[in-house]
Amino acid sequence: xxxxxxxxxxxxxxxxxxxxxxxxxxxxxxxxxxxxxxxxxxxxxxxxxxxxxxxxxxxxxxxxxxxxxxxxxxxxxxxxxxxxxxxxxxxxxxxxxxxxxxxxxxxxxxxxxxxxxxxxxxxxxxxxxxxxxxxxxxxxxxxxxxxxxxxxxxxxxxxxxxxxxxxxxxxxxxxxxxxxxxxxxxxxxxxxxxxxxxxxxxxxxxxxxxxxxxxxxxxxxxxxxxxxxxxxxxxxxxxxxxxxxxxxxxxxxxxxxxxxxxxxxxxxxxxxxxxxxxxxxxxxxxxxxxxxxxxxxxxxxxxxxxxxxxxxxxxxxxxxxxxxxxxxxxxxxxxxxxxxxxxxxxxxxxxxxxxxxxxxxxxxxxxxxxxx
Numbered sequence: 001x002x003x004x005x006x007x008x009x010x011x012x013x014x015x016x017x018x019x020x021x022x023x024x025x026x027x028x029x030x031x032x033x034x035x036x037x038x039x040x041x042x043x044x045x046x047x048x049x050x051x052x053x054x055x056x057x058x059x060x061x062x063x064x065x066x067x068x069x070x071x072x073x074x075x076x077x078x079x080x081x082x083x084x085x086x087x088x089x090x091x092x093x094x095x096x097x098x099x100x101x102x103x104x105x106x107x108x109x110x111x112x113x114x115x116x117x118x119x120x121x122x123x124x125x126x127x128x129x130x131x132x133x134x135x136x137x138x139x140x141x142x143x144x145x146x147x148x149x150x151x152x153x154x155x156x157x158x159x160x161x162x163x164x165x166x167x168x169x170x171x172x173x174x175x176x177x178x179x180x181x182x183x184x185x186x187x188x189x190x191x192x193x194x195x196x197x198x199x200x201x202x203x204x205x206x207x208x209x210x211x212x213x214x215x216x217x218x219x220x221x222x223x224x225x226x227x228x229x230x231x232x233x234x235x236x237x238x239x240x241x242x243x244x245x246x247x248x249x250x251x252x253x254x255x256x257x258x259x260x261x262x263x264x265x266x267x268x269x270x271x272x273x274x275x276x277x278x279x280x281x282x283x284x285x286x287x288x289x290x291x292x293x294x295x296x297x298x299x300x301x302x303x304x305x306x307x308x309x310x311x312x313x314x315x316x317x318x319x320x321x322x323x324x325x326x327x328x329x330x331x332x333x334x335x336x337x338x339x340x341x342x343x344x345x346x347x348x349x350x351x352x353x354x355x356x357x358x359x360x361x362x363x364x365x366x367x368x369x370x371x372x
Contacts, residue, residue: 021174022116022138025053029109029117031061031131031141033083033090035213036270036289038162039066040296041313042120043076043182045166045175049118050076052175059112063090069270074185081109088126110135116173120166123147123156140172159311180316184296190275197267198276203237206362207277207294208261209285210253211246216349217287219304219358221249225256226355227284231362232259236281239264241273241290282366284358286350287313295321300368302361306349308338319371322361326350 028049032042039062049058060066060077067080084101085091117134119141121127128147131139139150142165147156152172156165167177198205208224228238238259240250244266254261268276270293277283277294284302285291291303292313300320305313307327315321326349330337333345 019171019174021052025056025115027057027059027112027114027116028053029059029061029081029112029114029131029134029136030077030120031083031089031118031127032120033062033066033086034121036065036069037292037313040182040184040289040292041162042166043184043296044163044177044179045120045170046076047179047183048167048170048175048177051178052170052173056115059114061109065270072189073187073271083130086126086130089121089130093126106133106135109133113137116140118169119150120169124150124153138173141169159308161314161316162312163316182292182296183298184274184293186274186278186297187271190271190278192275193268193272194275194279197264197272198239198262200279201237203235204281204366205239205276205279206231206236206366207239207241207280207283207285208253209241209283209288209290209294210249211242211290212286212288215346217304217306217309218348219286219350219353220348221252222256223353223355223358224284225253227359227362228253228257228261229259230359231282231284231366232257232261234363234366236366238262239276239280241265241276241283282362284362298370300365302358302365304350304353304358320365320368322365324353324357324361326353328352 057078060080061083062080064082070077084105085098087093087095087097114136117131117136117139119127119131123144124142124147140152141150142156143149143153144156154168208228210221210224212218232238238261240253240261240263242265247265250263250265274293274297277299278297280299282300283294287303287305287309294301302322305323305325307325310325314323328349329339331343331345332347334343336343
């Protein structure tokens, strides 16, 4: 059932509802083989696809983590096929391919007889040739100027919100939007795993997530510590989340805080992390996968964004998701204007976000009622 909205978002939804369904579709392949935040951005498009083609089998061509995370979890995806290591498709462009695995993979995919194959994996320089080798009845997706065309495609424009980007793709085959906000279902096993790491002591939980794969997106750990102390003084239990390699950041935060904070880094599966985040009163995080996962499970968040990343991945709802934004345009090392040019430096571009801004946003969103 299509959602009803007003204003700019409502006009966008109407514009995304112009194309006709493809008849006799039994099986759909969707290529999206990267990290959790990237996958979450596709969920509204996948929900639209499911609503438009309710009888079709939707097969995600992804990575092993997709298979384990989606196993037994309600979602628009029926099953996952793990793709072999492929340069530019789930692996760096300079990675070594596995030609034997690829030579076995594509004939097996051809035997699936996909009616539709969707490319939701970037501009298509590497991913469009991948999708074209699947042997599908129709190929649909994104196209940058250096990518081969698919049967139906929409231009890849980098500065566009990812959620809207993928809704534009499924629009090409008549899939109308049913939601704009990504949602992930939390299972009983997610909650149980999270409880095994962090039991319930009756206090509200506030999570600090200081990691990010891109150093340009990392806010300093000592500032997370200041925010953590302010939240702890409000009576909340402060925890630190992240992968195992984020433990040094967690230890830096613990050392800088005056109040105790519990380090959970590296102790949970992705499902267990979803369960833990769903139990939090607020998650304060850099612009990275756990931030988007927290929002998708319905948790209040404060995200620290560089302005350019806000365009691509900022929240589509701001009642419970509050972005705090750095408008720094020039590289702190060489001074080059990053709006128009590139440099080889990777310092943090969000250090000018103040503790006061983040603290205020966190305390404010913690007191905001969840909409009914």
